[in-house]
Amino acid sequence: MKSQPFLAAILGLLIGLAAGFVIVNSIGSLSSPALPKDTAGQLVIDYLAANDVPATLLVVGEENGMYKVTVKANDTGVASDFYITKDGMKLFQTGVVGVNSSTAELLARRAFFNCLALKGLIFYGSTETNATLLQLQVFGGTQFVDRIYIGCEGDLAEACINASITEVPTFIYENKTYTGAKTLDWFVNLTNCTIG
Numbered sequence: 001m002k003s004q005p006f007l008a009a010i011l012g013l014l015i016g017l018a019a020g021f022v023i024v025n026s027i028g029s030l031s032s033p034a035l036p037k038d039t040a041g042q043l044v045i046d047y048l049a050a051n052d053v054p055a056t057l058l059v060v061g062e063e064n065g066m067y068k069v070t071v072k073a074n075d076t077g078v079a080s081d082f083y084i085t086k087d088g089m090k091l092f093q094t095g096v097v098g099v100n101s102s103t104a105e106l107l108a109r110r111a112f113f114n115c116l117a118l119k120g121l122i123f124y125g126s127t128e129t130n131a132t133l134l135q136l137q138v139f140g141g142t143q144f145v146d147r148i149y150i151g152c153e154g155d156l157a158e159a160c161i162n163a164s165i166t167e168v169p170t171f172i173y174e175n176k177t178y179t180g181a182k183t184l185d186w187f188v189n190l191t192n193c194t195i196g
Helices: 005-032 036-051 100-120 130-138 154-162 186-189
Strands: 055-063 066-073 079-085 122-125 149-151 170-173 175-180
Touching: 036 055, 036 079, 036 122, 055 079, 066 170, 100 130, 149 154
Parallel strands: 122 149
Antiparallel strands: 055 066, 066 079, 122 170, 170 175
8 A cells, every 4th residue: 555655656757747848848839940031031922922912022130029021012112011920920010019119109190290281281192103102101101191181093083183183192282282202301391390
């Protein structure tokens, strides 16, 4: 009968070792070796191609413990950033966000576009043109331009024709017309609206 506690102890030790082996192997699989940068970039290109978005790889860098892959869509010429984990298992297009700095940046950008709207700047564009897509990229996307933007496609084309818009993007400010994509600094200098 004295051998039963001894056998139980040995059995417990073996179970503990087996559990430790499983835990160590699980942790090891979580820290898979990092892919080379060019391989990570090619994974993003392959992913986009599988979604019928042929693209060209521009650059692969590192940010927040992941690879930041910048690509250019072949059909529109618009550049986009993708983030891929170093093991190649997860892909994000929105990126990794620092909450405090991003919130401050978003509030500053919203205030900038509110200022442009209050000063009467109007932005005529068409998302069917590369120049307008480039301008929207300079603005950081479409999320804040709704107060100043008039689309010249579909049902809204009539409004652009009535305003004598012949080229997009076109900006009207203080009864003057400006055409072509512009930098944020250009808008700051034109309107005295500031970003942050």
